[in-house]
Amino acid sequence: MTVETKGLTKYYWMGTGKVVALEDVDLKIEEGGFISIVGPSGSGKSTLLNILGCLDSPTKGKVFLDGAQVDYRNKKSLVILRRKFVGFVFQTFNLIPALNAVENVEYPMYFNKPLKSKSERKEKAMKLLALVGLEKRANHLPSELSGGEQQRIAIARAFANDPKLILADEPTGNLDSVTGRSILDLLTRLNNEERMTIIMVTHDFESAKRMGTVIRILDGRIQQQER
Amino acid sequence: MKELFALAGRQLRRKKLRVFLIVLGIAIGVAAVIGVTALGEGIRVQAVEQIKASHDLTTIEVSAGAEAGNVTLITESKIKAIKQEEHVLFGAPYVKDSYVTQNNTYLAVKGVTPEYRGIHSNLELERGNWFDESTHSNYTQIVLGYDVAKRLAVTEDLGVGDEFVAKIRLYGEEGPPRDRSTALKIAGILESAGDEHDNQVFVGITEAMEMDEKDAYDGLLVKVDDPAFVASVREKIEEIGLNAQSAQDVIDEVNRLMVAVTLVLGFFSGISLVVGALMVVNTMIISVYERTKEIGLSKALGASDLDIMKIFLAECLIIGVMGGILGDLLGIGFSVVIDLVGKPFLISTLGGELGASLQSGSITAITPSILAVGFAISLVLSIVSGLYPARRAARLSPLDALRQI
Numbered sequence: 001m002t003v004e005t006k007g008l009t010k011y012y013w014m015g016t017g018k019v020v021a022l023e024d025v026d027l028k029i030e031e032g033g034f035i036s037i038v039g040p041s042g043s044g045k046s047t048l049l050n051i052l053g054c055l056d057s058p059t060k061g062k063v064f065l066d067g068a069q070v071d072y073r074n075k076k077s078l079v080i081l082r083r084k085f086v087g088f089v090f091q092t093f094n095l096i097p098a099l100n101a102v103e104n105v106e107y108p109m110y111f112n113k114p115l116k117s118k119s120e121r122k123e124k125a126m127k128l129l130a131l132v133g134l135e136k137r138a139n140h141l142p143s144e145l146s147g148g149e150q151q152r153i154a155i156a157r158a159f160a161n162d163p164k165l166i167l168a169d170e171p172t173g174n175l176d177s178v179t180g181r182s183i184l185d186l187l188t189r190l191n192n193e194e195r196m197t198i199i200m201v202t203h204d205f206e207s208a209k210r211m212g213t214v215i216r217i218l219d220g221r222i223q224q225q226e227r
Numbered sequence: 228m229k230e231l232f233a234l235a236g237r238q239l240r241r242k243k244l245r246v247f248l249i250v251l252g253i254a255i256g257v258a259a260v261i262g263v264t265a266l267g268e269g270i271r272v273q274a275v276e277q278i279k280a281s282h283d284l285t286t287i288e289v290s291a292g293a294e295a296g297n298v299t300l301i302t303e304s305k306i307k308a309i310k311q312e313e314h315v316l317f318g319a320p321y322v323k324d325s326y327v328t329q330n331n332t333y334l335a336v337k338g339v340t341p342e343y344r345g346i347h348s349n350l351e352l353e354r355g356n357w358f359d360e361s362t363h364s365n366y367t368q369i370v371l372g373y374d375v376a377k378r379l380a381v382t383e384d385l386g387v388g389d390e391f392v393a394k395i396r397l398y399g400e401e402g403p404p405r406d407r408s409t410a411l412k413i414a415g416i417l418e419s420a421g422d423e424h425d426n427q428v429f430v431g432i433t434e435a436m437e438m439d440e441k442d443a444y445d446g447l448l449v450k451v452d453d454p455a456f457v458a459s460v461r462e463k464i465e466e467i468g469l470n471a472q473s474a475q476d477v478i479d480e481v482n483r484l485m486v487a488v489t490l491v492l493g494f495f496s497g498i499s500l501v502v503g504a505l506m507v508v509n510t511m512i513i514s515v516y517e518r519t520k521e522i523g524l525s526k527a528l529g530a531s532d533l534d535i536m537k538i539f540l541a542e543c544l545i546i547g548v549m550g551g552i553l554g555d556l557l558g559i560g561f562s563v564v565i566d567l568v569g570k571p572f573l574i575s576t577l578g579g580e581l582g583a584s585l586q587s588g589s590i591t592a593i594t595p596s597i598l599a600v601g602f603a604i605s606l607v608l609s610i611v612s613g614l615y616p617a618r619r620a621a622r623l624s625p626l627d628a629l630r631q632i
Contacts, residue, residue, distance in 0.1 A: 050626055075532075076531070082526070083530075088527050094520065098237045098240070098241050099234075108529055110234070111525070111528065
């Protein structure tokens with residue numbers, strides 16, 4: 001999926017005044033790319049990711065996904081976009097505690113209609129678990145899994161609806177460096193194998209550099225873009 | 228749909244104690260309503276059974292009709308018409324008069340045909356004979372009810388075979404009333420019938436009508452072959468302008484009264500259901516708070532507002548089903564307890580005949596419809612109570628919800 005922004009601007013109003021989260025961001029990401037957005041806390045990188053993932057709406061500017069402009073006022077179309085085209089990976093994994101590993105992976109498929117049969121979905125979820133190397137943990141609850149394992153399951157979940165765009169917000173932020181590296185390796189491998197666009201927010205510039213294009217962002221503005 | 232409930236069930240299983248407490252709360256409310264309703268229904272059934280046992284359900288009591296100022300009298304031709312109706316076995320007309328003896332003892336006199344005894348089969352002779360209207364003599368034969376006979380024996384020293392003179396006061400269309408005397412002979416005395424007949428003096432209808440100079444009957448009993456046809460025959464009788472009553476009227480009256488009483492009691496016991504509903508609202512709101520992040524996540528993963536609402540409502544529905552089942556079971560338990568504890572209490576309080584009549588059978592009656600209503604109340608209650616929390620969950624902004632710690 002190609003991702004393009006034009007003059008993307010986001011302001012927050014907090015107590016005393018206006019906070020600039022994003023200012024006039026122009027961005028073009030090619031299909032199948034692996035882009036890392038780096039920058040200090042509060043630089044606006046998560047805001048950018050949330051707007052691209054249709055969770056937040058811009059104050060000004062336009063977003064094009066595969067060339068089609070996103071209508072942020074149309075709540076239903078945002079739901080459809082999230083459901084069919086976007087997969088999220090969060091810093092805190094965000095698995096549902098009541099569901100076991102394979103059910104967590106199946107969960108997004110439940111909302112993606114037309115529904116395939118339950119057995120088909122389970123089969124697919126098991127394949128995705130195998131992809132992240134956790135098929136043996138299928139029946140474990142999140143509380144019974146390590147952080148790295150939980151994040152792998154979250155990644156498998158992000159792939160559940162065959163998205164064209166994976167948005168990962170500090171996916172290694174809550175993991176030790178070894179586990180973090182294995183998660184990045186997994187994302188790289190999936191990017192290569194599945195040919196989907198991945199946008200990752202991180203503050204780890206060194207590892208970001210190894211992945212592909214890096215976009216530096218500061219005070220809501222893109223500072224530089226490097227390969 | 229099945230998966231939705233599986234998902235909802237999973238969520239509920241994580242907080243078993245909480246769910247159990249709400250379910251119990253609803254169930255107690257439902258059980259209270261069921262218990263009260265079952266008591267009302269039980270007493271109603273008992274009352275109706277008693278009426279059926281003591282009343283002849285195949286008899287229609289016909290009296291003169293009065294509608295918009297027009298009086299329709301029971302005449303020979305009307306009786307003939309009624310007798311020709313389908314399912315009518317026979318008709319027993321009667322007249323009512325009041326005689327007075329020379330010692331000023333008043334006698335309630337009923338002029339009857341032999342068919343009258345066919346309807347009131349409890350009229351048994353203790354001594355003497357029934358009168359035979361075909362034999363003419365210069366006195367009128369009478370049969371005394373049990374109590375009248377005792378009274379006359381004491382006050383006038385009269386018994387079977389004795390003759391005496393009584394007067395009847397006649398009110399003509401014009402002029403002052405005049406008195407007419409007649410000689411009466413006691414042909415028989417009845418055993419105690421246990422009803423109004425004990426105070427009645429019976430005389431042949433022809434003689435009675437000669438005495439009182441009436442040209443219409445005061446009443447008519449119509450015997451129908453089956454209780455099922457009473458209503459239709461009754462309608463026909465009313466069509467010709469006469470007034471008709473049957474034991475069904477009393478039963479209808481009792482039914483109306485008990486249904487009203489039960490509704491009022493059920494309504495007030497239903498107030499406990501409000502508590503249950505508030506528990507559901509409270510618990511679900513807490514649940515929405517606790518799962519705010521999960522809701523945000525679900526939305527990020529593609530859940531629509533409706534999807535979120537459905538998950539929460541499915542949880543409420545499961546609570547409702549469990550509350551309904553448990554409520555029904557507790558309700559049955561309640562009514563058994565009411566029967567065990569309440570019945571002896573009622574019997575001792577009411578005492579006498581009414582109390583004794585409760586001895587057999589139970590004072591509560593659980594019907595499938597009572598249980599169905601109890602179940603439905605629980606379902607509707609939990610769904611309605613869940614609407615607000617579910618809406619609240621559905622309207623959460625995914626981003627804000629995800630930011631929640």
